Amino acid sequence: MKHPERLGKYTVTSVLGEGAMGVVYKAFDPDIKRQVAIKTIRKQLIDDSPQAASVAARFRNEAQAAGRLHHPGIVAVYDYGEDRDRAFIAMEYVEGHSVAHYLGRKTKFPEQDILSIMVQLLDALEHAHDQGVWHRDIKPANLIITRHGKLKVADFGIARIDAVGLTQLNAVVGTPGYIAPEQYTGEPLDHRVDIWSAGVLLYQLLTGQMPFNGTPEALMYRILHEDPVRPSQHAGSTRPEYYDEVVAMALAKQPKQRYAGAPAFRDDLLARCSTPVSATVSEETVIMEVVRPESLLPSSGGPMGNSRGHLTPPISIGSAATAPTTAPPTHWNPATLQEVEATLARFVGPMAKVLVRRAARDCADLDTLRTKLAEHLQTEQERSTFFGQRLTSSGASAFRTTVSPQAPASAPAVVGGASRGAPLAALQLPPSAEFVERAQRLLAGQIGPIAKIIAKKAAAEATTRQQLIDRLVEQVEDGPARARLLDQLQRLP
Template identity: 50%
Template sequence: MAAGDPTALGKYTIVRPLGRGAMGVVYEGFDPVIDRRVAIKTVRLDRVDESEGAEDLLRFKREAQAAGRLTHPNIVGVYDYGETDELAFIVMEFVEGDTLKSLLDRGERFTPAAAVGMLESLLAGLAYSHEHGVIHRDIKPANVMITRDGRVKLADFGVARIESSSLTQAGTMIGTPSYMSPEQFMGQTIDVRSDIYAAGVLLYQLLTGDKPFEGSVTSIMHKVLNTEAPPPSALSVAVDPALDAVVARAMAKRPEARFATARDFATALRATEAPVEDDATMIRPLATRPDPAAATRMAAGVAAGVATAPRGGRGPLIAGGVAAVLVVAGVAGFMVLGGHATHPVAASHPAKATATPPPASIPVPAPAPTPAPAPAAKAAAVPAPPSPAQLRARAIAVAASASCALVHGTIGADGGDLAGLVRADQHGRFDRALATAVDGGAGAPPVHVALRDFTGPYCGMIAAIKPYAPVFAAPGERLALHLAGHATRLVKDQHIVVELGLPVWARYAEVDYVSSSGATYRLYPTTPTPPALTASTLVLGKPPGPIWAAGKPYGTDMIVAIASSAPIDTMPAAQAATVATLAPAATTALTELQANGAKLATAAILVDTVRSP
């Protein structure tokens, strides 16, 4: 142990440190009285005179008070609280396992059955918490532990609200943005249904691999308050559409439209499950990858009881090549640790016998009645292929789900094309989700998907312009943007010529060049008060106007265009800036223009600049 580490805290012997952070240290400890390992989470008391330190201590005590009243196999247990002259400490259950966030960050993906089973266990702990007057308020993967044998445990009650306390008032926004309910964003008084919402978000992420809403805090808040996420089954063909309604109800905008309790949520999930015939069935992720480095991560707690298992006798939720590790439970935000189809065949009719009449002189007994042939089985109806309108709706839903992607295209009776930009780290799954959404099957026209990925600092700009770049636009409404000759690659000193096809209502435009370095340059307008546009096209980079050429730094750059029916200037009195300043300025300017009744259209393209051919 390092110098200054205690050898004991109260009756607990300190074995070793598990991790260190700005607030304090988490130790493995030992309780000699009842002979068990524990985790001991500490906070330094020498910071309580600072406002931030005082808030840390308040949350620390709240965690001890909230979790300390809860004893449930799906909740990380808190055993004790104490203080010395230098430290406050919480004694916790020692859990062998990993956080759900760590698993997701390592690329683990779960089958829908595993996701539902995980949520059922989590909801069991959440229901117990709510029934004992504790609202967690920060349900997210970092606060969900998966033990080595696959049990689920809810951790970190540091921002929990105890119903009998007055520690949290309306008007305070607390939580993690991607999982916060509308009422949390608005600073309203919350109840158990905010936890229901967050659990719905978590289920959505487990089913699809993506959060329903992503982006900046402002962008997430706007989406949570005003938009609907695409149903999970639209993003993953493995998801039973029956789960869509469950997720939608859990994530309803109005609290009264959600499940009233965690138990109601769990009951609805169980109603979607197929019967389990084999009690020994293991629920496995779709893909698991061993993580040799994970064995070095240490943290708190051994399970104190048998976790609530979903019905059907499921085994552990995680199986396969995931290395067993020790992880600190409840320290998130506290420290940084080093077929083919079958078609029924119609039944054949028995052939009718053609009898030869006997001679009239020979008596013939009456023939036995022939049973009526069984009616032919009706051939299974082949569903009609989806209409272009249905395919468009699917594409719009998937495109809206990506936090850093811009998609445009056409879907007509003879097929169509979808193109656009997407951040590299989600390119594969987004491309597949979009292709799946517009695959109409046999008899449907093919729709081609072609997306370019990028790694530059462009997500802020895409978030700013995406609300005004619909996936499908009517003729005369779309802003067309491309380089001369539809080039996508420029060599050193090659002229940059930009061509815009303007919507019929556009009278003003702005075009900005965003370098891979993050620097931005105003290409148009070049005067403070440009005249209104009168033509349907705008060409930049040719005399008598300014001329630009490709140069250092070489890489993948972006050009962003905005068309408006009213004057626009996202960066007043500035011809050059950085994407960090331009993106929020554009968001503000476009929001104000729309609020004042202006019509807007936006577009973006990528440009590769290279030193030599």
């Protein structure tokens, strides 16, 4: 099909995705000087459809619902317009991936990321509910994790706007599996339909599975009459039992038995969990590998496709459970890595930090490191510019000290031909229980009692003493303190 060069005042620059009823474009706003995403719906298809009025109303409703919301966790809507061929919504241009993408890749979210996702979602829902807007289709495909780890709620196409509303407000609308019981029974609805859907999401993040499965008819029966398997009782589950009570409250059959609102859900979740909550999803989860596809992914889903349609070329996300650590490699001079990171960040943004740390583990010299990093750049011009940047650190100064040519990247530094720490062979041995305990005590001197938990987790993932050391020194932010800890750990017998 032929795509427009302009939509209203917006200059169309590319196609981000296509659905059954329309196209999502990337465009430029000449007044504000910013990139926007424009979701369109073709009038001809609306006119020819038996559900024309419903589809058109849902499209306009999205603009009205999201347009009255102003929250950093909600995709902003800027404008609504029409031309001869289509109606369109101009909205915030978001870079990232949907939670559905992560779940589809079998990502096992660590507890800190589950809490971050849920708290960010519930904060956004609190704002929407305060404005009289109920989303009614909270699901992983409508939740975007940006490249900076922030969560964005998208697609208010079937939202209920309190006191304004559309016709058939109590009709069964939404996505099977995320629909609250009262939406099936025709009872009056309120904001607690979103509490139910958020409970389904929490269950998925904990278990990787839906609480209810089956055909649409079977789903309806189970949602109305059955209780799901508790998250802690799933085969192989290591999730704490306190999540069972939170999920049960969110998925109560009767709305009055659920959390009264998003703040109550959030506060109870935080009160039961000992893990500190972060304002963002961790870098280790967001950035695992970078893929620059030649073509953009098409969107899929409902009449307009899902909210992935207005994302940039995606970052490919691997499993957080098996991803390599991003601790700073111990044999490199931190100043050198910071310079390389700053140079790379001009092209790839915040992901440069993780990419540099990962690549540096496998590279023994600066040229090899830069060559490896250049693979993540999209164009020949970017690669040429990247290689053309001069660094103040070079040669031997790129490392903490001179590294033995035969030593692997994880070898300890060598001064005057003698190892500063334990012999290289010892550092390649599996960490014994005694070694882990001594290492834990050293780390506790830097970060306190939490060192016990961190050391236990690191020991379960590390196959050598050096790998354990790398994971532990990552926990210390102060450069000199980190260097002292590294020296102490490498000297352990």
